[in-house]
Amino acid sequence: MNRFWEKIVKPILIKTEAKKIIEIGSGLGNNTRNLLGYCQAMDAQLTAIDPKPLFDVKTWTDLYPEHLTVYQQPSMQILPQLEDYDVVLIDGDHNWYTVYNELNLIEKNALKNQKLPLIFLHDTDWPFARRDLYFYPESIPEEYRQPYAQKGIVQGKSELVDEGGLHSSYFNALYENGEKNGVLTAIEDFLKQTSLPNILFKAYSNRGLCTIVPSDNKTLVKSIKYIFDSSGM
Template identity: 50%
Template sequence: MHRFWDTIIEPAVKILRPESILEIGSDLGTNTKNLLAYCGKNNAILHVVDPVPKYDMAAWQKEYGDFAFFYKSLSLNAIPKIGRFDLVLIDGDHNWYTVYNELKLIEKCCLQSSMHFPLVMLHDIGWPYGRRDLYYNPENIPEVYRKPCKQKGISPESAELLEEGGLNSHLFNSIYENNLQNGVLTACEDFVEESGQKLEFLTLHGLFGLGIIFSRHLSHQNKELEIFFEELEVRTAVKRYLERIEKARIESELLLCNKKDELKKVMSEGKERINELKGQHEERINELKGQHEEKINELKGQHEEKIEQIEGELKKRALEVKMLGQW
């Protein structure tokens, strides 16, 4: 989400002036730092949810504990504990079940608190996970909502998972695309359509896509925010142009991924060859050591035999000398 900070998130934050922010999916904490800076200056509260953050969450809690709360938990477990939020940023588990139920829980919390639906921004509504589920941990998703998935790569040129290469081949990607209850974009559309509240859904192309869900009440109440949303909307021709740019960017990223995979393969083969050569060298060294030890033992045996002969001669001479002395 940090890529959208300067152009989308920060301008919206300055207009909205949220008192409570919920961030779902913190990863390295890059965008979290932006939110912490805002909350620290504006007496706002930040709630950060991530089951596997790539930083020391306890240390951050200690440093920012006056206005920030960190939850090392799944979002669906954490949201009900938080209750109130004016702005929600979602970049967590990119699958229909998780995103749809995150939105449902947000709506439920608002209804229970007699508050209007907050401003919600969601990453990855475009390809590849707009219409295809991703599961960081498939076991977290109820079986009835979990699509068959495999750790295989994906490409915009194929609806099928790739046997080799592709994007995110190390992750559990749904083998299906574009079917019911599949993907982040589908989850957003289903939620907005089913919600009893009057909601708007704005989609932005580029950087895997950004979705913005907000209530009509919010935009009507805040004219500056309404104008900001209107400025984000683009005409069909421009959308096609942006889609083409995104396609080219993704192609470049896929090329980079494939090159990385090739390099990893070459490095792996190189390591195997090195280990093989090491084994051969160690075997040859041990063989030479064995041959040298045999030669050394042979020479040692010959020397010991020679010494015994000499000692025998010396004893014989000593005896002769002794006998001569008796005369």
């Protein structure tokens, strides 16, 4: 997500004057730091959700006491507790079950409050568009968990490889494609069933970015289309 900050995410946040932001999946905090810079400038608040963030949470919350709240629990435990937000950035557990259910929880809140937030989703192109990744396989119900192994991924090859490849330390689905497999598949399945008016924008570089935008806001849609078209991504 960090690689889309300057050309897509930041301009959209500024355009919408977002005040309440949720980040799912903070990792090292690279994009979290970007978001906090925005929050300081715009007097906004960031809620970061990550079971095991790779930065010192106390240090960061002490540095940004008015702008940062961190939850170190899974997103599906925390999202039902959060109600009022303008933007959600999803870059956490890259599998169908997690992403599909995160989107459904966001939809549930949107229907309750009659307000669909902007939603950014990373890793919507290869390698995880059509292949599940599990940071914690045991957290995914068995009926939604693809057969997986701790092996690498090679572009153009559906099967995992025994030696080398990308993300060989992760738990990856044995094969790509098929039902309920991958981040983009989760997005497409969600959009097929949602009753909320929306439009989907895509960027294809840096493993892909999708943005779900309320389609009833024509001015916003036009602005975001221009940002995506002019980003070169």
